Amino acid sequence: MTNIPPQMWDKLPPGATTSAPPPPAPTYGQEVRRRLWANKPAVVSIVFIIALVIAAFFGPMFSPHTYFKQELKLANIPPFFETYSVTDSAGDTTRFFLNASNFNLYQVDDDGQVLGLLRGGRKDILKKSQPYEFGDQALTLDYSSLPARVMLEDGTELRPSGWKWNRTYLFGTDQLGRDILVRQLYGAQISLTVAFVATLVNFFIGVFYGGIAGYIGGRVDAVMMRFVEIISTIPLTLYVVLLMVVFDSGLLSIIIAIGSVFWVDMARIVRGQILGLKSQDYVAAARTMGASPARILTKHLLPNSIGPIIVTLTMLIPSAIFIESFMSFIGLGVTPPLASWGSLTSEAVETLRAYPHQLFFPAAAISLTMFAFNFLGDGLRDALDPKMRG
Template structure:
């Protein structure tokens, strides 16, 4: 019998994993970081998408609902409607003889010593509680009238502030401003600080000394003096906030990256890249900056809430966000002035700020562990 030759088994080529793919897998396995990332996404969707679907505007004033506490039940309360209608009738120079509410509609009987002017319905519609007043029937030769209309049911889940503005849309808009300022100012400081620190640390020598002395000079300048100078030259503008903050916060970033670069410039892979003929800028771009991402990411997650606090400080001094626009920092500053009487004005903005702060810290820790070169 002839022996049959077995055909060689072909193996599929082994596909390697890039550094970014390995970092992504490590980040996805970090449950705390992933949960925090979903929290950040939820806060961003609430802030940027909530204003499109919420019925109240952030600057809409409700004169009848000033500093009311949070409630999931609709306003107005049934026991207050009669008094509100009576006050509205007195402003219209008529007397309220009878008043009843059925569902979302009301029926009122008003009387007067003379013929009732049909324009009296304008006075009945002035309160936030009522709308659509119309005379249904006239009695007693025009001295009495039956008026019908609708009761405006309003929901204030987070309550209202001391100006009668719904707190929920103000937190949404405040989140838009705080998140935007935090991200843009951090990006400004990130780009400038990382490039500046990497170049200074890698080149070294006299160039490093000159660049670091320039950083120390900027450190000696008062932050408020720099901001006031920008306001004088460029005026009060929203862009001014993150430009001023980003132009100062990059100093810490530059020193952190410089320290990391000094420890990396003598490593074997940097010397090998230099021996292969790569230029200094190519080595900085391909080898130095990517290996400083871990500490930089952690610092960025701490910098974002710090920028938000600086923005609130500028807004408090009148150099940042101006009314009726607001931010989380401004809302917290306003809430501290009346925390004993209207505590919800401080509690709800603080919750969003603290949750965002913790989520950023957990995401930063997850990114640091995923991007750490020692774990690759």
């Protein structure tokens, strides 16, 4: 036992404690935010989705191009190209690039801006060549063997001077000379609008349909869920195709078709949650205090099921985007000149071998968006789970 002198003992003032009070425990919302921000794939997905929405709805405003204007003489221009330069005796230099897929020459400036199609002389079909003149300098485009070559007067091949990014059309142009970037952004508008509106409709129908079935139970639940099973037995894609044929093609038809059948998964999940929660003590207490079934459902049961609902809602968005893209791909989507990611993919498939960049951009957009929403759904599932701590 330690001997402490009495003069070292002091009385604590009234109300004082021997240690600092513990910090307040974090709330459920704070824990959810902390776990969500700790999930790096989910955070990256949130940033990507926000950037995609901003670019889709505001990006076309800053572009000099439109999604419908056609420039056939500038068709199928790639997003980057090898440039050539030729100087005549007067010292004037002309820069151009060769589109090896359609055997055309396009003039460009030092920054990579496309100035227009170069007009050459009469094509020699037999020799597969076409002459060009730049001042007193003559060139010949020889496409008798692939890849095509630009030949000087002395028979030597003109070598490219370097690669340039297409500053006029950052993603290139399609087969009708329309800017792919602007059409990509308009396609994102349509795909995201269809996905969000259809998912919002599914949210309200699925949540309240499944909530009513789970809370009432008995014969009402049996009848309501048999109806859900009937819809589920028909393949979703086939059902949407049939509805699209009835309603004709168009943006509104896609939303109606997807929204009318896409809610069954949400209804099943909500019903399962309600069946597990309605036997809890706080529900019995609310019922004893005279709360109506509608109040119990909306104020007690559904708020406690919000975690699985949000996760399911997040997972439904990429599915809706994929279905809309598939409908547009097979020709049941938006009508030209409107474009969605599916219609852009369908148009690009026809020229895949010659112009692969036309397929790359819409396919990459669909893939990255689906990845982002799936990663976000996984992050929300882990963040909203009270068992996931640390």
